[in-house]
Amino acid sequence: MIKSAGAGSPAVGAGMLLRLIRDGEASTRADLVRQTGLARSTVAQRVEALLAHELVYESRGTVSTGGRPPTMLAFNNAAGVVLVADLGATHSRLAATDLAGNLLAEHAQDLDIGEGPERVLGWVHERFGELLAQAGRRAGDVRGIGVGVPGPVAFSSGRPVNPPIMPGWDGFSLPDWFASRYDAPVLVDNDVNIMALGEHWTHWRSCEHLMFVKVGTGIGSGIVAGGHIHRGAQGAAGDIGHIHLSDHDDVVCRCGNRGCLEAVAGGRALAQRLAAEGRDATDTRDVVRLVRAGDPLAIRMVRDAGRSLGEVLAGCVNFFNPSVILIGGDLGEAHEQLLAGVREITFQRSLPLATRDLRTEPSRLGDRAGVIGAAIMVIERVLAPEAIDRAIQTGLAA
């Protein structure tokens, strides 16, 4: 039963009933009465509102013992569509999803974020139109837009803040840009945060404290603390790529400091070192290709990169005590070598209590973690109980 929910409690509106149905906690009106303590008539009335807004639908259940089967209630995933863009430094993935985060259509392409917001978003808008058409939906069906960008973001306003690799984007309002094109909320977050959210929501819901580490050209992490994304005071939480490693002061980082983790273990750094050794490597994907082809130097470098990452993560484990660390990003595709190094050092250097139940695993969503996470970010906002109650009160579709 929902805590503090007395019969007729205003806190338990139609939106909360929808949440129970979506989460699989309730599938009949009787379940809803049991779970909320509301009167049958109140539940019936609120379910009618959800049915009228096509947020739930009814179906006939089955009973093995004979008698009249109960009327089952289910969430209508198709009540709207969400458009999402996971914009990386050099390549991007876009998708249209239903309201459960299932992909309806997607598109991935190399794209330089440095071309600036007008050009990049113009391109995103065109692709969104194509994705909607592929999914058989219209602009009016769009319930929200989610965008991930490779830099810190002021989450409440949807503006990137001092993003080091995104010239022209500092302070640019993505919600304002989309406002004239779609009548739907626009949410923007750091790309690693949405990846962490996507993994957490789809595979680790019961895990309250989790870290997602993206190892690509650079290195960053997203933190789920107490079941929610932890962004920090300025949206810069989890930026582990610029934590200093001892014994690497000979390496200069693009941030101007020396010995940063990403200058030692990031994909760009590895590709440069492999190229200096005569290998055909210009970016992270080349490093992964060489590892997969069994190149002993590439394998050793990625294993060492895992150890360097493990040094920083050992500190994170002692400080934050996550129960799961997930490794994703392009270099995460070479996860066997990378994880071997990470596990070796993390378990050596962290306190035994912090590592007792710690799991260190590869990302399960792979390169779709970002788009799925962006969709979840939007869905959780537009289907939040208070948002549903507001929509029903004002007579609008959710």
Ligand SMILES: [Zn+2]
């Ligand atoms: Zn740095």
